[in-house]
Amino acid sequence: MADITLYNEDCIKGMKHIPDETIDLILTDPPYNLGQFMQDRDTNLKKMRENFFGAAGWDDLNFNDWKRCMNAFFQEAVRVLKKGGSMIVFMSIIKVETLINIAEKHGLYYKTTGIWHKLNPMPRNMNLHFVNSIESWIYFTYNKKTGTFNNEGKVLHDFIETSVTPNGERRHGVHPTQKPEKLLSYFVQILSNKADIILDPFMGSGSTGVAAKKNGRQFIGIEINKLYFKNASKRIAGTSI
């Protein structure tokens, strides 16, 4: 039975409950610092999608405050990660370099910037510009140059393609940026082993927890928003191993 621990609080506070050097993999999707940028653009996104993330209120920090928040997160991350532990952080492409700089300051070893390509993105403003269909992920290890890497002898490209989150996975409430389980499971299987402990300090709708539980890993999830937390807790509890 997978061991699941969830905290409904700010992740910097929540991570203080976790002892030093105990986490095998941090797999997380923090705010991308795009909220203000999107609000300033005349994209009509809010009208097109009621639960547009830019209107949700959790990605509203200005750039300097966001950097401070990411700095505090990485500081705690390196305290809780085991030596040789791994980390995947999803990020907007335009913030990748900023995030790598912060991570390296805390001693993380930068490995890869990869792409998640969505096969069926919403074709917003398709006659005006290129439809946004990619997000990036950044891969680090801590204190060693290599961590768990279960490639089973296959060549793994720095690129993964999946559909956007299917409706069937959304039945536990609406989160504007819920990621598909298939995407999270991919990293869980490659970068951790059975019974390892996976941490997601920005767990949103709990997709990482579902992927961890289904794959027989232990999970610690933290989410600041009460409603997202309630929905994520129900969703993870209702997941069978």
Ligand SMILES: C[S@@+](CC[C@H](N)C(=O)[O-])C[C@H]1O[C@@H](n2cnc3c(N)ncnc32)[C@H](O)[C@@H]1O
């Ligand atoms: C990009 S979403 C994560 C979505 C998630 N990957 C999923 O599949 O549902 C980021 C989440 O971080 C939460 N968040 C933002 N700041 C936080 C903080 N300081 N501590 C904990 N959670 C935070 C937001 O409420 C939001 O749900």
